[in-house]
Amino acid sequence: MTGRTATVPAISARGLGKRFGRIEALADLSLELRRGEALGLIGTNGAGKTTALTLLQGLRRADTGRAEIFGHPAGSVAARRHVGITPQNADFPEQMSAREVLAYAAAHFERPQPVGELVAAFGLERLVDRRMDGFSGGELRRVALALAFVGNPDLVFADEPTAGLDTGGQDMFKAYARAYVEGGGSLLLTSHHWDEIEHICDRIVMIDRGRLLLEGTLDDIRRKAGRNRISFRIAESAPVPSWLDEHFQREGQRWSGVSADSDGLARRLIADLPALQDIHIEPLDLKETIAQMQMERTI
């Protein structure tokens, strides 16, 4: 990376808009991704995530706005030099083995990742020397993920990278992506697996019908929602105070509820319930946080 690219953001986009006929797929979207940061782009089906990615990758032209990748216009040769992409529907040459495909791609880059490392990182050991024509969907996806990183890119666009992967494959991607970002890489990730977003990303941008709905670090968003989950058990046959039902639901032996004043509630539980056991206070996960904010109409 040159001195100039070390100081400009990986992605800088202002006022991006895109229509498909009467459908406004994206409207006035601005976002920035710093170096060494992972940004999660989330939203419901049809929210505009893939459209945003295709504009940032330069695969489509925006109707309005402007996007730069390390200071270069999105889609330009200079921008593409920095970028790795996890393709949605990769068309691999069927006669080649996965190792040959990875080695062929690696040969196009100045400082590629060693193919052996990618083989281990994405669990390809038993597959890598087989011709790719019989590969399952999940196996093809693992090769596609390895391909996104083979050039040791400064920025990776990952559009639903783990769709169709088994849990082992999902975990491998999470671990690899997080290490990549901690090593200075920049990642723009879309996923409907919000646990994946939470594990990998520092910040999120949430869009809805093409428009920005929520933006911030995961910590800021949780703080803004201002809720914790409090859960506990009560020793069997101990009396249960009637006020518990106002705040908690019972699931098996465990009581659990969401509160804006978890400290106060915990104090009350301890004072009132000598038979209290195994109390936990935890921040809500991303899905619960967003659901809470939507319920309270704060987004």
Ligand SMILES: Nc1ncnc2c1ncn2[C@@H]1O[C@H](COP(=O)(O)OP(=O)(O)OP(=O)(O)O)[C@@H](O)[C@H]1O
């Ligand atoms: N080529 C196209 N022609 C017409 N409409 C399109 C085209 N591409 C996207 N759209 C529409 O634009 C909107 C945004 O689509 P997009 O694929 O960006 O959503 P998404 O957030 O990626 O959804 P998903 O989570 O389902 O993948 C949708 O209403 C979609 O139907």
